[in-house]
Amino acid sequence: MALIRHMRIVDKSEEELAMATSLKIAFCTDDMKTVNQHFGSAKTFAIYAVDLEQSTMLEVAEFGKLDQDGNEDKLSTKIDLLGDCAAVYCEAVGASAIRQLMAAGIQPVKVHRDSQINDLISDFQAELRTGPSAWVAKALARQGGGLEKFAEMEADGWDE
Numbered sequence: 001m002a003l004i005r006h007m008r009i010v011d012k013s014e015e016e017l018a019m020a021t022s023l024k025i026a027f028c029t030d031d032m033k034t035v036n037q038h039f040g041s042a043k044t045f046a047i048y049a050v051d052l053e054q055s056t057m058l059e060v061a062e063f064g065k066l067d068q069d070g071n072e073d074k075l076s077t078k079i080d081l082l083g084d085c086a087a088v089y090c091e092a093v094g095a096s097a098i099r100q101l102m103a104a105g106i107q108p109v110k111v112h113r114d115s116q117i118n119d120l121i122s123d124f125q126a127e128l129r130t131g132p133s134a135w136v137a138k139a140l141a142r143q144g145g146g147l148e149k150f151a152e153m154e155a156d157g158w159d160e
Contacts, residue, residue, distance in 0.1 A: 079100055079106065
């Protein structure tokens with residue numbers, strides 16, 4: 001199983017700037033609008049940088065046709081691709097994939113089929129503003145900031 005297409009949307013300096021205040025979130029999708037894929041057989045990942053106020057699509061990765069069962073090797077390629085993501089949203093995910101994602105520090109998030117990516121991003125932003133869940137707090141701490149980083153930036157008059 002191989003990655004057949006990988007497109008980065010922003011150049012490296014813009015990506016680094018976006019990531020200074022954001023978490024990377026991946027979505028299993030085949031239409032770039034909804035989460036409609038099982039993690040193991042996902043053909044496409046849309047990866048966004050998400051912060052308190054905005055989101056930016058950073059990259060899209062496309063894989064060939066994959067079956068849901070019988071090929072555990074496919075998981076390592078996907079997990080490597082998502083290595084710096086805080087979470088991956090999918091319609092389903094198997095136990096083996098959950099273990100491997102968690103070991104890599106990536107939170108699998110199972111949502112209803114055809115959940116709108118824009119709505120999921122808005123919900124995630126609301127969670128950031130009102131107080132993150134344990135996995136979001138860990139992801140923020142791993143990135144070297146936490147919510148204090150957002151508060152400090154706001155106090156300093158930071159604006160994009």
